[in-house]
Amino acid sequence: MTTAALARKRRRPRWGSYAVWFVLFCMAIVFLMPVYVMIANGVKDAQSVSLQRMWLPPAQLSGANGFVGAWERLSPNLMNSLSMVIPATVLSSLIGAINGYLFAKWRFRGSDIIFTLMLFGFFIPYQSILLPLVRTLQVVGLYGTIPGLVLVHVIYGIPITTLIFRNYFANVPTELLDAARVDGAGVITTFIRVMLPLSIPAFVVVGIFQFTNIWNDFLFGVTVVPNPARQPVTIALNNLSGTFSVEWNVVMAGAVVAALPTAIIYILLGRFFIRGILAGSVKG
Amino acid sequence: MTTASTDSTPAVRTASVETRRWRLSETMQTVLLLLPSIVALAIFVYVFISFTFWVSLSNWRTLKVDLSLREPLFATYGELFAMARWQADLRNTFVFTVFFIAFAVTLGLTLAVMLDRHLAGHHVFRNIFLFPYALSFVVTGVVWRWIFNPETGLNLLFELLGMNHLLAQIGMGPLRPGWITDPTVVAQVNGILAAVLPGAESWQVRWGIPLAMIPVAIAATWQLSGFVMALYLGGMATISDEVREAARIDGAGEFQIYHRVIIPMLRPVTISVVVILLHVSLKIFDLVYTMAGVGPGFATDVPAIFVFEQMFKATRYNLGSAAAIIMLVLVALVIVPYLASTLKEES
Numbered sequence: 300m301t302t303a304a305l306a307r308k309r310r311r312p313r314w315g316s317y318a319v320w321f322v323l324f325c326m327a328i329v330f331l332m333p334v335y336v337m338i339a340n341g342v343k344d345a346q347s348v349s350l351q352r353m354w355l356p357p358a359q360l361s362g363a364n365g366f367v368g369a370w371e372r373l374s375p376n377l378m379n380s381l382s383m384v385i386p387a388t389v390l391s392s393l394i395g396a397i398n399g400y401l402f403a404k405w406r407f408r409g410s411d412i413i414f415t416l417m418l419f420g421f422f423i424p425y426q427s428i429l430l431p432l433v434r435t436l437q438v439v440g441l442y443g444t445i446p447g448l449v450l451v452h453v454i455y456g457i458p459i460t461t462l463i464f465r466n467y468f469a470n471v472p473t474e475l476l477d478a479a480r481v482d483g484a485g486v487i488t489t490f491i492r493v494m495l496p497l498s499i500p501a502f503v504v505v506g507i508f509q510f511t512n513i514w515n516d517f518l519f520g521v522t523v524v525p526n527p528a529r530q531p532v533t534i535a536l537n538n539l540s541g542t543f544s545v546e547w548n549v550v551m552a553g554a555v556v557a558a559l560p561t562a563i564i565y566i567l568l569g570r571f572f573i574r575g576i577l578a579g580s581v582k583g
Numbered sequence: 584m585t586t587a588s589t590d591s592t593p594a595v596r597t598a599s600v601e602t603r604r605w606r607l608s609e610t611m612q613t614v615l616l617l618l619p620s621i622v623a624l625a626i627f628v629y630v631f632i633s634f635t636f637w638v639s640l641s642n643w644r645t646l647k648v649d650l651s652l653r654e655p656l657f658a659t660y661g662e663l664f665a666m667a668r669w670q671a672d673l674r675n676t677f678v679f680t681v682f683f684i685a686f687a688v689t690l691g692l693t694l695a696v697m698l699d700r701h702l703a704g705h706h707v708f709r710n711i712f713l714f715p716y717a718l719s720f721v722v723t724g725v726v727w728r729w730i731f732n733p734e735t736g737l738n739l740l741f742e743l744l745g746m747n748h749l750l751a752q753i754g755m756g757p758l759r760p761g762w763i764t765d766p767t768v769v770a771q772v773n774g775i776l777a778a779v780l781p782g783a784e785s786w787q788v789r790w791g792i793p794l795a796m797i798p799v800a801i802a803a804t805w806q807l808s809g810f811v812m813a814l815y816l817g818g819m820a821t822i823s824d825e826v827r828e829a830a831r832i833d834g835a836g837e838f839q840i841y842h843r844v845i846i847p848m849l850r851p852v853t854i855s856v857v858v859i860l861l862h863v864s865l866k867i868f869d870l871v872y873t874m875a876g877v878g879p880g881f882a883t884d885v886p887a888i889f890v891f892e893q894m895f896k897a898t899r900y901n902l903g904s905a906a907a908i909i910m911l912v913l914v915a916l917v918i919v920p921y922l923a924s925t926l927k928e929e930s
Binding site for chain 1: 609610612613614616617620621623624627628629630631632634635638694697698700702703704705707708710711712713714715716717718719720721722723724725726727728729730732734735736739740743805809810813814817837862865866868869872873886887890891894895900903904906907908910911914918919922923925926929
């Protein structure tokens with residue numbers, strides 16, 4: 300810390316820092332511009348929203364703003380998303396924790412190859428499995444249902460949750476395992492008694508990662524669930540945006556509504572969100 | 584991260600030597616516990632891909648299932664590559680990939696370097712730049728569709744800022760691009776390709792840069808440059824201050840420290856960033872679908888939309904499957920060497 304403070308002090312040209320700060324400030328405004336467009340137009344009412352006034356703030360706040368219409372149309376789909384994302388996140392995190400523990404601490408001949416083959420499943424374009432996936436779900440009676448979507452997200456979530464937990468558990472000292480083993484604990488007992496209590500931070504990271512990924516999914520939702528009443532909110536937002544009879548303020552408010560859960564998580568737990576990015580996207 | 588797993592490798596090795604005696608039963612337990620996941624992914628990834636591949640070779644092109652193989656075997660692929668739309672899709676993916684990766688890496692790295700100075704409020708800036716990454720591509724598409732709508736959005740902003748007035752003063756026409764509605768393809772290279780490649784004159788598509796693809800690349804950059812920044816910041820945090828200090832003592836300026844020392848040290852991060860962005864751009868679907876659709880004259884169509892429409896709208900299953908397999912091959916060309924090198928590094 301002290302060296303960092305020292306190094307910071309050493310940087311001579313102060314006006315240079317102001318220039319950089321100014322550039323950052325301008326970039327922040329550019330980055331927030333679409334967010335402004337969403338919110339400013341979402342709170343306008345149907346009379347005051349127009350293409351010519353896109354950049355202007357709302358003149359007054361009325362009770363008939365876009366959020367009323369958006370909530371009316373999207374709240375059922377919001378519930379669909381929630382009832383999909385919560386079980387899918389919990390299940391895929393738990394499976395990932397067990398797999399990650401086994402791949403990190405109980406390596407056997409070929410385990411790295413198996414792990415790599417599993418990880419490949421995270422990167423494939425899902426278009427290459429959609430057709431047999433839909434047929435399979437139809438056969439087992441899960442096509443068009445939220446449980447069907449949960450199953451899909453759990454299975455295709457396994458590679459990435461396994462990867463994050465594997466990297467996390469690899470950092471847990473093996474001495475802890477050895478101690479448990481001397482006490483006679485087996486593979487599962489060690490996991491429950493030693494590893495699980497240590498893995499709360501990893502669960503938070505993986506949970507946020509999966510929640511965001513699954514909430515934001517579009518492709519599985521649109522192909523596995525054809526019935527609009529049962530679709531997750533991202534698909535409903537896209538439908539809303541393509542409907543010409545719907546006012547523009549409702550679409551913008553709808554975008555805010557659909558973005559809100561992940562945005563709130565990001566604002567509250569940003570630190571873990573960043574850790575998830577680092578853990579999940581840099582190679583295993 | 585790689586460092587994490589390599590650190591622990593020696594420890595794991597010693598453990599396996601010590602415990603060889605009761606290893607067998609524990610290995611059995613491990614395999615049994617892993618088996619459900621292994622079987623599920625074997626089916627949902629590898630068996631499913633094989634099925635899609637089979638369909639791409641079959642006669643199944645209507646709602647009626649027909650899995651008999653087509654004669655000649657790869658006829659559907661021939662048909663696919665002869666389609667003007669598919670040729671446009673390949674062109675668009677290529678153009679999108681180049682612009683998107685160039686924009687996102689440049690911007691992400693620049694933001695990371697600026698934030699690495701730990702100026703006042705750098706956490707706030709970082710959180711703002713990363714924020715779009717938490718949103719869905721659908722949300723991004725819906726909003727940016729209006730920003731790049733020629734009737735309003737940026738064109739209106741140009742107007743409001745008086746740019747067209749300014750341009751008129753110096754004798755130029757108003758700046759009013761068609762953005763995502765622009766069918767123009769600039770920098771066409773059909774002539775050059777026809778001269779170099781045999782058979783290229785039969786291509787139906789205009790090879791060049793479809794202008795409508797650039798706004799899509801900008802929207803994607805908005806969403807993902809914060810992610811690139813986060814990866815670079817993560818990498819920069821692992822470089823100790825001694826390294827910078829040493830470079831400074833050697834007389835390097837701020838710019839040189841990054842240009843000559845830090846960025847070269849972050850090569851592994853750069854490789855990860857490019858591989859990840861590359862596979863995102865090859866698969867890009869929701870953003871383009873919600874923001875621009877297929878575009879005028881397929882100016883913004885991409886393979887993922889093509890597959891989706893052939894499979895779920897036109898029910899031409901063999902054609903859609905063939906296109907999906909090509910997408911998979913393109914992604915595999917990027918990902919397999921990356922995963923293989925990771926595997927080799929670890930063992």
